[in-house]
Amino acid sequence: MSTPDPPAYGDPTPVLPRIARLLAPYRTMMIAVAIAVVTAAALSALAPFLTKAVFDDALFPTDGGDPDLTLLAWLVAGMCAIPVVTALIGIGQNYLTSTIGNSAMADLRGRLFEHLQTMELGFFTATKTGSIQSRLANDVGGVRTVLTDTATTILQNAVTVSSALIAMVILSWQLTIIALVLMPVFVVVQVRVGRRRRRLARKTQESLSEMTAITEEALSVSGILLAKVFNRSEAETERYRDENRRQTRLQVEAAMTGRTFFALVQTFFAITPALIYLAAGFMITGSAGGATLTAGTLVAFTTLQGRLQMPLIQLMRVTLDVQTSIALFRRIFEYLDLDPAIIERPGAQPLPDTGRGGAVEFRDVSFQYPPPRILGQQPRGTDEADPVTEATWVLRDVSLQVEPGRLAAIVGPSGSGKTTMTYLIPRFHEVTRGAVLIDGVDVRDATAESLGRAVGMVTQEPYLFHGTIAENIAYAKEGATPDEVEQAARDANIHDRIMSFPDGYETITGERGYRLSGGEKQRIAIARVFLMNPRVLVLDEATSALDTETERLVQEALDRATHGRTTIAIAHRLSTIQNADVIFGLEDGELVEQGTHAELLERGGLYARLYVEQFGSGSVEARFSDGVRYTDGRCFRDHHRADVAF
Incomplete structure (x- = not known):
C-alpha cells in the first residue's frame, strides 16, 4: 500500500490561476478559439428561430394565407448552411485547441523535468525513482484532456447553454422555468460528486505511482537478478498484483461515481418535452394565463430544450473532470514548488583557470545530512533542524590540504565518511559548517558549470546508460569528435577491447552497462575522465571489485588519468595507494592522521591497523x-x- 502524499504546500496560489498561466503563452490562439466558439454557438442558437419562421411564416402563415415558397427556400438554405459553416469552424477550432493543449502539456513536462534536474542528490536518495517517473508520465498525462479540450469545451458549452437559455426566455419564460426547475438541485449534487471524484483521483494517482515504482524496481536488470537469486519472483508478482487490484477498484469506483447523478439528469431532460407539451396545452387554452403560444414557438422551444440537454450535461461532466484534474495538478505543482537545497549563489564566478591540477582544501568542515525531503514538507533550515548530537555528524572539523597535481588517498573503516567527503568537493552535498575550496575559491562561490567541469569522478560501480559505447564515452564532453572518443578509449586501455566487438564503438552497452564486464565498464568510465579532462579527479573504490588482470589494466589507465591533475582516491585495497603523496586516515568522521605510507606505518595508528588487517x-x-x-x-x-x- 502506498503512503498518501501530504497536503500541497509551497506556492499558496490556487490551482486554477496557475493552470491559466500555463496557457498564457498561447493567448492569441485562445482568442481565436473563443471567437470560433462564440460564432458557432450563435449560429446554433439561430437555427431554432429559422425553424419557427418555417412554421409560422412560410408553411403556416399566421394571417391564414398560402405557404410562401420563396421564403421557405431561403429559410431552408439558411438551415443547411449553418451546420456546414459550424463544421468548418469546428475543424479549425479543434486544430487550435489541440496545438494549445499539447504545447502547454509539453511545457509543463519540460518544466518539471528541468526543475528535477536542479534538485540536490539527497532528494533522489529519499524518493523512489518510480514515483518521480509516475509524476512525469501518469500525472502529466492525466491532465492532457484538461489542457487540450477542457477550456474550449467549457467555453463552447457555456456559450451554447447561455445562448439557448436566452433564446428560450425570449420564446417563453414560463416554459423556461418548467424546463429548468430542478437545475439548482443538480448543481448541489454535482458539487458533492466533484469532491468525491477529486479524492478518488488522488488515490488513483498514488496507486499508479506505487505501481510504477514496483515496476521500476522489480523489472530493472538489478531487480530481476535480485529476485532470481533469492527466488522472490512470485513474491514480486504478488506485490504487483495486490497494487494492480487496488488500482482496478479505484478505477471502477471513479468510473461509477456520478453515474446515478447523470442518469437522473438525462432522465429529467428526456421527460421534460412531455411536461412542456402539457404546460403548452394549458397555456393555449388560457388556463395558464396566456394564449399567445404558436405551433412554431412550441417547436422552436422544444428544439432548443433538446439542444440544451447535451451541452448542459457535457458542461457538468467537464466540470467534474476539472475537479478531478485539480488533484493531478496539485501533485505536479508539489514537485515544482520544491526549492533545491543547493543553489548557485548570486554573483557566483567561474573557477580560475590555473592550467594545472587544482588545489583542494577542507577548512574545519563538519557535515550532517539534512532531514529527508519528504514530499509535502518544506525542508527545515539549520535553525529548525533536529538537535545536534555527536551521532548526527558524519564529518567533524575536518581540515586538510591537497597540493595541485598531487595524489591524496583517504582510508578508514566503512561508514567513516570517506565518500561523503568526496561528494562535498563537487558540491553534491552542502557543508554544514566550514568550507571546501578549490584553488582558493569556496565551492559555494563558484558557478555550477565551472565546478562541474573542474571535478571528475570514477566510482566503484560506474553508470552507463542504454546506448552505444561511443555515446557513453562522448557523454563527458558535448560535441566530442570520434577521434577524441577513440583517443580517450586508448588512454583508458579499452580501445582494443572495443574493437574486438563486432560493432566496435557502436556496440550497445545495455541498461546500466550490463552487457559489459566490470572492468570494461570501469575503463569506459575512465575514458570519460580523459575526455572531460578535469583538474580534480575523485576515485571512489575504482578497482576494489576487479580481478587481478583487469585491475592491472584499470590501474594503468588510472595512472595516466591522474598524471598532471589533483587526485583524491578512496581505497580499501591499500596496495593501490602506497605511492600516494599523502594519505589521510578518517575514523568516525574525524581526521585522525595524515602522512605518507611509510610515515603512517611507523606511527602504528589507524592506517597501520588497517594494513595489518588486510595483509x-x-x-x-x-x-x-x-x-x-x-x-x-x-x-x-x-x-x-x-x-x-x-
Whole structure:
C-alpha cells in the first residue's frame, strides 16, 4: 500500500490561476478559439428561430394565407448552411485547441523535468525513482484532456447553454422555468460528486505511482537478478498484483461515481418535452394565463430544450473532470514548488583557470545530512533542524590540504565518511559548517558549470546508460569528435577491447552497462575522465571489485588519468595507494592522521591497523622494506629484510 502524499504546500496560489498561466503563452490562439466558439454557438442558437419562421411564416402563415415558397427556400438554405459553416469552424477550432493543449502539456513536462534536474542528490536518495517517473508520465498525462479540450469545451458549452437559455426566455419564460426547475438541485449534487471524484483521483494517482515504482524496481536488470537469486519472483508478482487490484477498484469506483447523478439528469431532460407539451396545452387554452403560444414557438422551444440537454450535461461532466484534474495538478505543482537545497549563489564566478591540477582544501568542515525531503514538507533550515548530537555528524572539523597535481588517498573503516567527503568537493552535498575550496575559491562561490567541469569522478560501480559505447564515452564532453572518443578509449586501455566487438564503438552497452564486464565498464568510465579532462579527479573504490588482470589494466589507465591533475582516491585495497603523496586516515568522521605510507606505518595508528588487517592477522607476520614489522596486529621497528611471509 502506498503512503498518501501530504497536503500541497509551497506556492499558496490556487490551482486554477496557475493552470491559466500555463496557457498564457498561447493567448492569441485562445482568442481565436473563443471567437470560433462564440460564432458557432450563435449560429446554433439561430437555427431554432429559422425553424419557427418555417412554421409560422412560410408553411403556416399566421394571417391564414398560402405557404410562401420563396421564403421557405431561403429559410431552408439558411438551415443547411449553418451546420456546414459550424463544421468548418469546428475543424479549425479543434486544430487550435489541440496545438494549445499539447504545447502547454509539453511545457509543463519540460518544466518539471528541468526543475528535477536542479534538485540536490539527497532528494533522489529519499524518493523512489518510480514515483518521480509516475509524476512525469501518469500525472502529466492525466491532465492532457484538461489542457487540450477542457477550456474550449467549457467555453463552447457555456456559450451554447447561455445562448439557448436566452433564446428560450425570449420564446417563453414560463416554459423556461418548467424546463429548468430542478437545475439548482443538480448543481448541489454535482458539487458533492466533484469532491468525491477529486479524492478518488488522488488515490488513483498514488496507486499508479506505487505501481510504477514496483515496476521500476522489480523489472530493472538489478531487480530481476535480485529476485532470481533469492527466488522472490512470485513474491514480486504478488506485490504487483495486490497494487494492480487496488488500482482496478479505484478505477471502477471513479468510473461509477456520478453515474446515478447523470442518469437522473438525462432522465429529467428526456421527460421534460412531455411536461412542456402539457404546460403548452394549458397555456393555449388560457388556463395558464396566456394564449399567445404558436405551433412554431412550441417547436422552436422544444428544439432548443433538446439542444440544451447535451451541452448542459457535457458542461457538468467537464466540470467534474476539472475537479478531478485539480488533484493531478496539485501533485505536479508539489514537485515544482520544491526549492533545491543547493543553489548557485548570486554573483557566483567561474573557477580560475590555473592550467594545472587544482588545489583542494577542507577548512574545519563538519557535515550532517539534512532531514529527508519528504514530499509535502518544506525542508527545515539549520535553525529548525533536529538537535545536534555527536551521532548526527558524519564529518567533524575536518581540515586538510591537497597540493595541485598531487595524489591524496583517504582510508578508514566503512561508514567513516570517506565518500561523503568526496561528494562535498563537487558540491553534491552542502557543508554544514566550514568550507571546501578549490584553488582558493569556496565551492559555494563558484558557478555550477565551472565546478562541474573542474571535478571528475570514477566510482566503484560506474553508470552507463542504454546506448552505444561511443555515446557513453562522448557523454563527458558535448560535441566530442570520434577521434577524441577513440583517443580517450586508448588512454583508458579499452580501445582494443572495443574493437574486438563486432560493432566496435557502436556496440550497445545495455541498461546500466550490463552487457559489459566490470572492468570494461570501469575503463569506459575512465575514458570519460580523459575526455572531460578535469583538474580534480575523485576515485571512489575504482578497482576494489576487479580481478587481478583487469585491475592491472584499470590501474594503468588510472595512472595516466591522474598524471598532471589533483587526485583524491578512496581505497580499501591499500596496495593501490602506497605511492600516494599523502594519505589521510578518517575514523568516525574525524581526521585522525595524515602522512605518507611509510610515515603512517611507523606511527602504528589507524592506517597501520588497517594494513595489518588486510595483509596479515593472527600469527601471520609481515616484514616490509621500511623496517616496520607487524605481529598479531601490533607494530614495532625491525631492521630485517623486506619480505612478506604468510
